Amino acid sequence: MIPASFDYLEASSVDHAIALFAEHGDAKFLAGGHSLVPMMKLRLVSPSVLIDIGRLAELSYIDDRGDHVAVGALTRHRELEDSSLLAEQIGLLAHVAGQVGDPQVRNRGTIGGSLVHGDPAADLPAASLALRASMVITGAAGQRVVPAVDFFVNFLETAVGDGELLTEIRFPKRTGTRWAYQKFNRRAMDYAIVAVAVQLGDNPGIALVNMGPTPHFAVAASAALAAGAPASKIADAVLEGTGAWDDSNATREYREHLARELTTRALAKAGYTS
Amino acid sequence: MSLIGARVLRKEDPNLITGRGQFVDDLAPAGMVVMVFVTSTEPHSRIVGIDTSEALALPGVLAVWTAADLDGLPPLGLPGLGRPLLATDVVRFVGEPVAVVVAEDKYLAADAAGLVLVDYESLPAAASLTAALADGAPALHEVLGGNTVFEQPFDDDLAVEFAAAPHTASLHIVNNRCAAVPIEPNACLADWGPSGLTLWATFQAPHHLRNTVATYFGIPQDTTRVVTPDVGGGFGAKINFVPEYFLACALSRLLARPVKYTQTRSECQLLMYHGRAQEQDVDVAFDGDGKLLALRVRVTQDQGAYPDPTGMGLPVLTTAMSAGCYKIPKVAVSWRNVVTNTTPVAAYRGAGRPEASYLIERIIDIVADQTGVDAVEVRRRNYIPADEFPYATHSPLAVYDSGNFAGAMDELLTLFDYDGLKAEQARRRDDASKKLIGIGFSSWLEIAAFGPPGSLEAFGHLASWESVQIRVQPDGSAIIYTGASPHGQGTVTTFAQIAAGELGIPFEKISVRHGDTATIPQGIGTMGSRATAVGGEGVRTASVRVVERAKAIAAHLLEANPSDIVLEGDGFAVNGTPSRTVPWSEVAWKSFRPLEIPPETEPGSLDITVFQQVPNFSFPSGAYCCTVEIDRGTGEIEITGMYLVDDCGTVINPLLAEGQVHGGVAQGIAQALYEGITYDSNGLPQNSTLMDYLIPAASDLPDYTCGRTNTPTPNNTLGAKGIGESGSVGAPPAVVNAVVDALSHLGVKHLDMPITPIAVWNVLKGAQ
């Protein structure tokens, strides 16, 4: 339960971090470390070089940009949770950030770290999907912007390539600000068995936690929601494209039931009426 | 002034709340090196080869040992079925140590352990009782000719009684395998120098460990010292002998360095003995009024890969206590111990008694369900009446000392509105938008105060008394040395409370020392709810004797007759002549000065050692009720009330007693709803970290509402029965009965623990 040895380098800027990566190859970026350090302790990951970006103040911000709120990738869960700007404009994100793990985890973990880890059982990826966020990825060749639906590529794999950094997440503002997050687990600090994030308003979205190998955007249900379908129809559509599995906490059948049930509850909680 | 019954704050706290506690891993003597294990990833495999060369080549690595290096270090446990210190030829469970690495620090040791390569050849595994008992099952130990270690058949299977009974019911119960999870995992530090061996260990019975280690290595006990410093919880899992204690000693001798081993949590989940892991087949015969006529219990105890003497005793305790609080005309019991390719099983808080209370309390609810008689009423109709104690059960082990089961139930029903809740339950059942309500009871009792001669000898201990030595210091303060070895119970405080009243020395001037074989005059340890009922009684006995001697000195100083001396104020007085007094400090001081004490008295006489015995076990009991709400959409179970009436006889410190109840109940709730070590069909453990083995957090557990009744035990003058295990005995049946009650209108008779949301949902789904 001790990481393997590595060389430690501290980046002084985003560009420096990217340059260091290009120089060193078998490297990992270290942000808050709350996804990476546990994996390194188990020696599931043993990079030769760790490039610490954790102190890059340039990546820690929550900015109002008119039609969207931009969040720097190193913004900690706790800062999202406490942000009055988010509470007002992107309430779902602030709320979901407060549902991650436990207080100590939220004090250290960063939104970028959580999203790049791409865990289908994590909370923030689903929130970013329901909110139809855009991810700004910075690499040696410059920046590109990837919509959240294209960001989560495979199990624990995202659109962020080797040597690239997720630097900013953009959350579009909406006229309607109602939302709900329904998380089901056995202990409060655990990953969800299933969770459902619902954002109403223009361009609404529904996303599911732990219903397949990646954080899942419920395309059909989101479309039904946009079309003003009855809640029961939306709940029926929510499973389309999911690939839940059996594990020690739940069967696929139970997860699918929960996804429908939690969708229904989330819609009601958000005050959705068709 | 007696402090018995006073809410005294703990003497233990100041160090522990300031970070000044001393746990084993906090110790770091000069020259210390670190030992780690390489453990088996296989449930049952032949070891084809172990390559240690790369690990040995790593700078800073001092030793890498495999079984081949263990000449003269025999297996532990039962002859012929012993648990080797390191797996020899065959590994029998995942987590079994295969090799051991010693390095200069824990980082190097971890690196080296990762470089040890073990080549396995898989053997078929039997990781469940069903698999181990199947025809043609793979045999774990060839010498057994099967996987059953021991079988006790029925004397009389009560076929006649069951054939004649108006009603019968049967139930197969799985009592789930649990991990004790003391927050401090196992740890030890061995320093074997030219002057002898010192072993610091996180353990509940230091002298037991000292005696065993000395015997194991063939060295004298006087130069073998075991210290159990602050111990971070034990719950029964730290009274068993595990390979690390012996390997650390052997390696310290070899390397001439102090060797420390600190278990990781993930190792601990598989290496520390598990508890429960029992299956029961129970039949009950009863009449239409819910009166019990006969009970038949067959217990199958999973021993894990290597049977342990304590593990072998678990079904003995379960079957002894199977009749619970009830007068049952005929009881028949049978048991067997079976080995499987899993972590070995031994004591865990309650050790055999939670399994008993669970089975009989589940059976009572089945009888209630089948007869339509209210669950409380069925209990009342079958209780052993309060005037029938001592009460001899079907088991010679269990002669109940005292109790008032109906009284505890009466008290319980004052804590909440049972009838109102039942009415609400009925209303909710008819309103699909509402959560379901369940109300579950348990009238439980357990066997505690392990102290009667023979009771602990059966588990390999030297004896069953507890030692207490009181030494009055020259300034009139006193130190109590005891063989009890607390690890959270608050014994330092309760023993000082008992002594203060008897000695007339202020509580603040009494210290209690424990956990060091170099200073404690022999000892047994803390387990089986025995510290207060046996050791606490020893404190009183020793105190009385100290006072008797002190009075002789006081009489000499006051020129009075010893029989006229009384304890008064801060010392002694002549009865009826309040002006003639002498303070304790003067008596104590002069007790060491030959010229100031009676000529027939030796200096230092205020030093008394007692080996306290008790004539019988005690039987703490109580009545618990759990109320739950069940979410019909998800199957989620929420505990809405936990009402707890305990009868542990005399309470020394109500604050500490309540703390014991809370903690035990929390573990009981955990067993009922959250915890259970499981193995897949290949023998791979499914939850060996705290990410997947769900010990509950603060937001998962309810508030507890406590009440108390008091039927003192006649077995000691304090009247104290023991409280350490009660909650873990009483809570699981109350919780499970509540969940089953909530679902009973859907035809549910039983659900095995842990009852998960998915299990509940499967019931609700079937009902739709």
Add this chain to the structure above:
Amino acid sequence: MSTVSVSATVNGVQRTNEVEPRVLLVHYLRDMLRLTGTHVGCDTSNCGACTVILDGAAVKSCTVLAVQARNSEITTIEGLAAPGEPFSAVQQGFHQEHGLQCGYCTPGMIMACTALLAENPDPTEHEIRHALEGNLCRCTGYQMIVNSVRWAAEHPDGVVPARPDATTPVRSTLGAGS
């Protein structure tokens, strides 16, 4: 093996050590600084026994590399009480309300509670229970820990109000046997 120089203010004292980059903060505190009050109870960031306060926030020191704490202010259980004071309010609360038994989870628990009260000086029982989700206790069943935090909230200066001395027999209406 490369090392990194780590300077940090630990319990008000400036410390500087050469540290292997892989060294976890908890091992830096325990093994290098010999501040052994911070404990390790698991290896998966669940138990919270290793909780310390890092730049004002409670963190699990088993999940932070020592190098990540460079130039930070760290408070451990050893640094909690003000100079000259035996106990902080939270420590005193744990003593008054029997918030600990074996004491192993206690330092982490006290640090988490301290961080909670710094942000929310008057938490409800519900808030306390949720704020402690990152700290596991196996002895108490948590209710007395909740009571301890409430005590500290009600006695923010940690001063025990004048009342009958703690050792004065306060007899329970039930339970005193003889």
